[in-house]
Amino acid sequence: MKSKLWITALIASAVIATGCSANNTNSESEEMDHSNMSEEEMKNMEGMDHSNMDMEGMDMENGHASHTNPLELNNSTGENELALPPLVEAKDGVVDITAQQGKTEIFEGVQTDTYGYNGSFLGPVIRVSEGETVTFRTKNDLLEPTTFHWHGVDIPGEGDGGPHQLLQPGASEDVKFTVSQGASTLWFHPHPEGSTAEQVYKGLAGLIYVEDENSKSLGLPDEYGVNDFPLVFQDRQFNEDKQFDYQAVRNEDGTIGDTMLVNGTLNPKLTVGKEKVRLRLLNGSNARNYTFKLNTGDSFQQIATDGGFLNEPTEMSEITLTPGERAEIIVDFSKYDASSDVALVNEADSILLPFKIDEQKTNTVAISETLNDYVVTEEEKNLSVTKKLELFGMGEMVYINDKQFDINRIDFTQKQGETEIWEIYNKPDMMGGMTHPFHIHGTQFKIVSIDGKEPPVELQGWKDTVAIEPDQKVKLAVKFNNKGIYMFHCHVLEHEENGMMGQVEVL
Numbered sequence: 001m002k003s004k005l006w007i008t009a010l011i012a013s014a015v016i017a018t019g020c021s022a023n024n025t026n027s028e029s030e031e032m033d034h035s036n037m038s039e040e041e042m043k044n045m046e047g048m049d050h051s052n053m054d055m056e057g058m059d060m061e062n063g064h065a066s067h068t069n070p071l072e073l074n075n076s077t078g079e080n081e082l083a084l085p086p087l088v089e090a091k092d093g094v095v096d097i098t099a100q101q102g103k104t105e106i107f108e109g110v111q112t113d114t115y116g117y118n119g120s121f122l123g124p125v126i127r128v129s130e131g132e133t134v135t136f137r138t139k140n141d142l143l144e145p146t147t148f149h150w151h152g153v154d155i156p157g158e159g160d161g162g163p164h165q166l167l168q169p170g171a172s173e174d175v176k177f178t179v180s181q182g183a184s185t186l187w188f189h190p191h192p193e194g195s196t197a198e199q200v201y202k203g204l205a206g207l208i209y210v211e212d213e214n215s216k217s218l219g220l221p222d223e224y225g226v227n228d229f230p231l232v233f234q235d236r237q238f239n240e241d242k243q244f245d246y247q248a249v250r251n252e253d254g255t256i257g258d259t260m261l262v263n264g265t266l267n268p269k270l271t272v273g274k275e276k277v278r279l280r281l282l283n284g285s286n287a288r289n290y291t292f293k294l295n296t297g298d299s300f301q302q303i304a305t306d307g308g309f310l311n312e313p314t315e316m317s318e319i320t321l322t323p324g325e326r327a328e329i330i331v332d333f334s335k336y337d338a339s340s341d342v343a344l345v346n347e348a349d350s351i352l353l354p355f356k357i358d359e360q361k362t363n364t365v366a367i368s369e370t371l372n373d374y375v376v377t378e379e380e381k382n383l384s385v386t387k388k389l390e391l392f393g394m395g396e397m398v399y400i401n402d403k404q405f406d407i408n409r410i411d412f413t414q415k416q417g418e419t420e421i422w423e424i425y426n427k428p429d430m431m432g433g434m435t436h437p438f439h440i441h442g443t444q445f446k447i448v449s450i451d452g453k454e455p456p457v458e459l460q461g462w463k464d465t466v467a468i469e470p471d472q473k474v475k476l477a478v479k480f481n482n483k484g485i486y487m488f489h490c491h492v493l494e495h496e497e498n499g500m501m502g503q504v505e506v507l
């Protein structure tokens with residue numbers, strides 16, 4: 001089987017080489033070029049059984065290579081006001097979170113079968129504060145096993161919700177921990193081995209806001225749903241009946257779609273005041289990357305990375321997020337008026353989220369010039385590399401250090417509270433390779449260097465997911481504050497599922 005797969009992959013590689021760029025961007029829309037393929041090869045491909053043998057890096061149904069995110073995104077018509085997830089806080093120290101199935105009217109008059117937390121689709125925003133001891137009372141009301149993984153949360157391994165903590169249908173579990181990290185926008189999603197990608201695709205994803213003393217004193221817009229908005233970006237592909245048919249559209253190199261949902265809303269618009277507004281961006285997609293910018297060409301300020309504030313608001317004209325990554329930005333709408341055509345767009349100028357300006361709503365906030373005291377110390381810069389990881393492959397043949405995930409194998413150990421330098425190299429393949437968003441559970445790390453250089457200012461902050469381009473070598477300073485077993489993996493969910501994942505045990 002293995003050798004057959006390799007041959008298949010070689011054919012596929014040869015075929016898609018023409019249309020594949022080294023960068024996994026979504027700016028291109030292209031059909032696969034079959035011109036350099038022999039008739040014999042074409043016949044073989046047509047006769048192939050896709051049910052148990054997928055073409056690596058290639059989606060035969062749609063006739064294109066996934067390497068380049070070829071499905072173009074729709075433009076939001078802006079006909080629907082953006083859905084705002086319910087904001088929940090602990091009551092008597094407890095937050096109830098139930099994974100359930102339901103039906104959601106995404107398209108007018110049509111019920112789509114979906115998954116959600118505490119509702120039919122997606123999840124709430126759970127707001128906690130640093131120092132607070134909280135119990136997440138999780139319950140699985142699905143008809144299949146799931147887990148509850150807290151992405152970016154500094155939490156003991158036994159509560160992390162990795163593949164070891166499978167919750168059977170009908171089962172409940174309390175996850176109690178003390179919030180020990182600063183203000184940040186984190187998220188949660190399932191992580192069961194073999195069905196993470198499909199469960200997320202159907203709607204299991206929610207946000208966690210951590211607040212602290214600092215975040216309240218910075219003058220940042222922080223009125224939820226007024227001048228502080230969560231934005232969860234997910235591309236999906238619906239079938240003719242407007243249903244998710246994940247298995248039909250699954251792509252081994254990352255499932256993408258042509259239909260943009262923001263907070264689960266199709267064709268969304270967001271009404272904002274003529275004022276500074278804080279947008280908390282999450283790339284919650286299985287595989288698509290986004291480069292966010294304003295259609296006006298105006299810049300905005302980035303204030304936070306995955307796990308906390310940047311030291312200063314940073315002027316940006318665009319920002320790229322790979323799956324799992326977050327950023328907080330401040331957009332100053334005071335220079336626009338009700339007639340302005342302002343929208344958040346993607347790199348290829350597809351309209352993601354048009355804004356409507358409500359001129360009656362104004363507020364002058366003075367945002368602090370200093371937000372954080374993040375630093376990569378000289379000591380951390382001088383530490384030698386103690387863990388080396390090599391990411392390689394595509395499709396079903398994705399590896400970390402030539403190995404695929406085995407739940408019974410611990411790949412590394414690390415001591416609690418000790419900083420180690422992890423060096424991660426994305427080894428290119430014969431086609432150049434693709435960007436892998438590399439994520440470590442249970443910690444926020446610092447990027448020490450990218451190809452030996454200091455990271456750009458927008459990456460000088462706490463991170464839990466880092467985009468590593470082909471042939472790039474990234475050094476991370478990693479410290480775990482808790483003990484237990486944690487996953488590290490590519491956050492292209494299909495890559496993770498295909499084995500691009502390992503385990504570190506913190507002792």
Ligand SMILES: [Cu+2]
Nearest residue numbers: 436490492495
């Ligand atoms: Cu990957």
